[in-house]
Amino acid sequence: MNALSKLRTATSLVVVALSGLALSTPTTAIASDPLAVPPECNMGSTIDLEQVDALKDVSCDFTNVTVSLPDGTDYAIPEAGMGVFRSAFLDEDSSVVTEGDEDVVVAHSIDGNLAVEIDGSKFGNTEVLRQIDTQQFTPTAIQPLAASSGKCGTANRYSYSASGNFWSGKAYNWYFKDVDTPSTNSLARIRNAMGTWKEGELCQTGTSVSNSLSTSYLGLTTADSDVTSSGGCSSSESPDKNVVVFNTINQSGTLAVTCRTYVISTGNITSADIKFDSEHSWFSGSDISACSEKYDVRGVALHEIGHAVGLDHVATSTNQVMQPTTAKCDTSQRNLGIGDAYGMRALYYGS
Numbered sequence: 001m002n003a004l005s006k007l008r009t010a011t012s013l014v015v016v017a018l019s020g021l022a023l024s025t026p027t028t029a030i031a032s033d034p035l036a037v038p039p040e041c042n043m044g045s046t047i048d049l050e051q052v053d054a055l056k057d058v059s060c061d062f063t064n065v066t067v068s069l070p071d072g073t074d075y076a077i078p079e080a081g082m083g084v085f086r087s088a089f090l091d092e093d094s095s096v097v098t099e100g101d102e103d104v105v106v107a108h109s110i111d112g113n114l115a116v117e118i119d120g121s122k123f124g125n126t127e128v129l130r131q132i133d134t135q136q137f138t139p140t141a142i143q144p145l146a147a148s149s150g151k152c153g154t155a156n157r158y159s160y161s162a163s164g165n166f167w168s169g170k171a172y173n174w175y176f177k178d179v180d181t182p183s184t185n186s187l188a189r190i191r192n193a194m195g196t197w198k199e200g201e202l203c204q205t206g207t208s209v210s211n212s213l214s215t216s217y218l219g220l221t222t223a224d225s226d227v228t229s230s231g232g233c234s235s236s237e238s239p240d241k242n243v244v245v246f247n248t249i250n251q252s253g254t255l256a257v258t259c260r261t262y263v264i265s266t267g268n269i270t271s272a273d274i275k276f277d278s279e280h281s282w283f284s285g286s287d288i289s290a291c292s293e294k295y296d297v298r299g300v301a302l303h304e305i306g307h308a309v310g311l312d313h314v315a316t317s318t319n320q321v322m323q324p325t326t327a328k329c330d331t332s333q334r335n336l337g338i339g340d341a342y343g344m345r346a347l348y349y350g351s
């Protein structure tokens with residue numbers, strides 16, 4: 001028996017004792033030790049997309065590890081079984097020309113695998129990517145309204161996008177953090193926007209497509225927002241509060257960001273925080289016709305709340321509230337389009 005054979009025999013005995021399986025080489029035997037940490041898991045506290053891909057076939061402990069993306073945004077890897085969805089709303093001067101350059105999902109499976117999806121570009125574990133893309137929730141079939149054209153027309157009744165995240169308790173309860181608020185009226189405008197989603201009224205026509213979601217403002221808080229200063233997402237605090245805040249977002253062209261944390265297996269949202277960029281100029285009046293060269297708090301809030309309760313972006317050509325960009329003093333952004341309202345009804349139908 002040569003030296004290698006002796007080594008192989010000795011190692012195989014250990015492996016049989018551990019797992020009951022006889023393996024052919026010492027290398028495989030070491031990797032099969034259930035107590036061993038794969039060498040790929042020896043990472044720093046921040047990893048990039050290249051490392052996410054390198055880790056695609058191993059399970060690691062991702063506690064306190066952050067994923068840093070090329071655009072400078074950072075994402076705390078959520079606990080096992082959870083995903084975080086982030087969406088940015090862009091201003092009219094944004095240099096991002098391709099629609100869809102604003103959505104990120106970081107998902108960490110119950111098995112300890114990691115995947116990142118950026119506007120359809122995929123990195124990391126194949127099975128987790130499949131779970132991200134699989135609709136976990138089937139929207140309720142709903143009857144269309146009488147035919148009409150434009151933003152409120154039935155041609156746009158399917159102009160909504162939902163990746164399967166929703167509040168299973170049909171309630172979004174939120175706090176306001178008052179640190180860099182541009183005007184005391186801003187909170188009132190955000191509360192107006194919450195009410196607009198609830199009423200489901202289309203384009204001030206008096207026609208509504210109702211839904212069963214309730215929203216409650218629970219008061220002021222000093223708790224931190226899950227949206228980071230880079231425009232990424234930090235870990236949700238536990239117990240978590242849903243925090244809405246104005247503060248600096250260090251991403252040019254970004255008006256606001258929502259971070260939504262959810263259970264991968266069910267789609268149930270457990271946390272949704274909204275941050276408005278305090279560096280932009282904001283209009284917080286009640287009458288949009290008085291707006292000049294500013295972004296409308298109420299209109300931008302309406303869009304972000306859509307993300308917080310489960311809606312994703314649709315194409316700009318549909319003119320829905322959930323389009324990915326908006327202009328200064330956008331008068332149409334305060335009212336739901338038919339796709340917006342139908343999306344909400346699909347997510348929150350019944351009593």
Ligand SMILES: [Zn+2]
Pocket residue numbers: 087088089303307313323324
């Ligand atoms: Zn958005």
